[in-house]
Amino acid sequence: MTSSEVWDAETARRYDDDSAEMFAPDVLDPAVDLLAGLAGDGAALELAIGTGRVAVPLAARGVPVTGIELSAPMVAELRRKVDEATMPVSVGDMATTTVEGEFALVYLVWNSLSNLRTQAEQVATFRNAAGHLSPGGRFVVELWIPPVRRMPPGQHAVPMSVSEDHLVLDTYDLLTQQCTSHHYRQQPDGTTRYGAGHFRYAWPSELDLMAQLAGMELEARYADFARRPFTADSESHVSVWRKA
């Protein structure tokens, strides 16, 4: 049983188009560079591998990549790009699913840790990641910093993206660390498509404690994959923990 929403076939079919900006070379290249460097001559495991946005170019760089993914339709989309022998993927929950092998690198990108909406499952995911790492291996997480500084008292929604054809409003429950992301997308026929995602946010310090509980310690924290410095104004972070 997982607290994550299971992405359906329609969401999976639209994923690459709806996320086109995340496939742009200026977004992907620094991510693949950093991950390939950390993997070295070893293998990588991507938790929540999705349609292979990062895994496919990382494999093209010569890193063997295995995946765990909750949504079978997302894996079906990945299979249009790469076969099972080249990139094995287990369908299951990243908090509990295990795969064969030992990895130099386990990674979990684009805010996907927050798809698990309980602290216990997020802690379990760190333990699961550490369990797949060889000694000295790295766990990399890319996660957003909740923009609660943008919310004056009495306001509970934050505009995350505003354009003619796509409006995103995030609402927050500060007591339970829950966030709902409301997406309004204009369709070619002029109608509006609404979709919502539900998340649990966590601060970097909470993740450091999860890593510590799993036998890992922080090695580096950047604002992004281009390794810009992480500051109090950063809106996301890329963190690297090393297994003892």
Ligand SMILES: C[S@@+](CC[C@H](N)C(=O)[O-])C[C@H]1O[C@@H](n2cnc3c(N)ncnc32)[C@H](O)[C@@H]1O
């Ligand atoms: C934002 S997408 C990221 C996909 C891919 N990593 C990428 O960067 O494009 C989030 C992914 O997390 C998956 N997911 C959500 N909860 C999960 C869980 N508990 N275990 C494994 N995968 C999960 C979703 O099905 C989806 O494919």
